[in-house]
Amino acid sequence: MFKRREFLKAAGAGLMLTVLPNLSWALAPAGYKRLLVLVELKGGNDGLNTVVPYGSADYYRLRPGIAVAREQVLRINGDIGLHPSLAPLMPLWQDKQLALLQGVGYPDPNLSHFRSIEIWDTASASQQYLSEGWLTRLFHEQPTPKNFAADGVVLSSQVLGPLDGGARAVVLSNPQ
Numbered sequence: 001m002f003k004r005r006e007f008l009k010a011a012g013a014g015l016m017l018t019v020l021p022n023l024s025w026a027l028a029p030a031g032y033k034r035l036l037v038l039v040e041l042k043g044g045n046d047g048l049n050t051v052v053p054y055g056s057a058d059y060y061r062l063r064p065g066i067a068v069a070r071e072q073v074l075r076i077n078g079d080i081g082l083h084p085s086l087a088p089l090m091p092l093w094q095d096k097q098l099a100l101l102q103g104v105g106y107p108d109p110n111l112s113h114f115r116s117i118e119i120w121d122t123a124s125a126s127q128q129y130l131s132e133g134w135l136t137r138l139f140h141e142q143p144t145p146k147n148f149a150a151d152g153v154v155l156s157s158q159v160l161g162p163l164d165g166g167a168r169a170v171v172l173s174n175p176q
Contacts, residue, residue, distance in 0.1 A: 131165050
């Protein structure tokens with residue numbers, strides 16, 4: 001199974017972010033220009049030590065033992081920066097090939113981890129229960145070309161997430 005650190009190292013080296021899209025374009029029919037590379041890292045992550053609010057005095061006051069030292073932060077702007085171990089991603093940021101999305105959530109949040117994952121995967125409202133993932137619904141409305149073997153590829157997980165409920169997916173438990 002791919003570990004988060006291995007994935008980020010590969011992504012930082014440009015492997016995932018350049019090889020997969022280029023391979024997809026090479027295999028796509030002429031003129032087909034729709035490609036989404038969705039990276040969902042499951043498991044725990046300390047978001048405040050990934051995208052570090054180094055410009056906030058509260059960050060250092062409230063995290064005296066675990067805050068990333070201000071001089072080690074890879075600065076994105078005057079307020080936020082990346083953890084120093086994410087240095088391989090900085091060229092992608094500088095070339096405008098990487099975006100940071102902060103504060104992603106949904107209205108009326110549910111405090112159940114499992115229900116929150118369902119809401120994320122289906123793009124449903126908090127009180128709405130859907131059986132299809134949001135990508136599956138999209139592929140029903142705008143199908144991929146018929147000669148595509150699948151609508152999507154899932155790496156390192158048997159859980160289809162946004163592809164659940166009818167999308168054609170290839171699952172690779174071991175990407176190697």
